């Protein structure tokens with residue numbers, strides 16, 4: 316396919332752009348989202364997920380601590396195999412520091428399932444961090460992220476293929492601001508993409524965008540996630556798109572108006588597609604991303620959920636019914652991920668630092 320060049324870094328090595336295929340840009344396969352304070356005290360005794368309890372656990376998905384722990388390799392393997400059968404090729408796994416990232420186990424799961432997995436580097440929100448990470452300077456975080464990208468992450472030689480999801484709270488914490496600045500610096504040096512989880516406020520993405528831009532980030536390779544629960548106002552979305560940022564709707568499959576993290580009118584899959592359609596009409600097809608952000612058990616097929624194949628199995632046919640062309644589907648689910656992930660011009664290269672012009676202009 317013309318225009319598809321470069322290599323992505325996956326947990327099992329570099330993958331050529333032409334082999335990336337249908338890609339989910341924001342998922343979790345092994346992840347511990349349990350409350351960090353409750354986690355230290357041990358998991359509370361909550362009821363098992365059964366046919367009788369499932370709806371209630373899913374509806375208030377963060378009340379049930381066991382629901383927020385993805386740690387079963389056999390379940391993960393079966394879910395990845397289903398994704399493969401649905402036509403999926405690659406998954407970007409964004410469980411960053413604080414969410415118990417598992418690069419070695421992900422490599423085993425990738426080999427067993429045939430699904431290519433890109434590992435995220437960096438740190439989640441302040442509340443999930445240890446004291447040392449919380450206190451780290453921009454320079455220390457820059458060194459940490461650069462090492463994750465060029466030599467290996469979390470005690471392994473498995474390299475991160477993207478930085479994120481970088482966790483941001485509202486209001487933004489100092490540690491989170493420093494991590495954004497460090498990520499922008501590493502992006503300038505390597506060309507790697509950044510993915511940011513914004514705080515839950517409509518002003519949060521613009522604040523993050525300003526911090527990233529002033530630290531030298533490239534908006535064309537930077538994803539602002541979770542638009543589904545952050546911004547409904549089209550003018551605000553257009554302002555970010557016009558700056559060049561990639562906006563991501565990654566709650567596909569969540570079809571409830573009830574938001575478990577506060578008051579917000581969540582859209583349905585149809586509503587997400589209609590909004591994206593209007594933004595395509597404004598010329599932004601290359602800046603829209605879709606995913607499912609599966610991070611709890613009740614969204615896995617094993618526990619009665621839709622699984623990683625939902626977009627490919629159910630949403631793509633819906634897109635065709637709603638006037639999306641094959642080319643537009645391919646752009647969003649394959650070509651934009653290639654642009655974001657395939658930053659290496661040669662397979663596996665350790666990117667050389669780019670000249671830094673910030674202090675000379």
Ligand SMILES: [Zn+2]
Nearest residue numbers: 341409480608
């Ligand atoms: Zn996520």
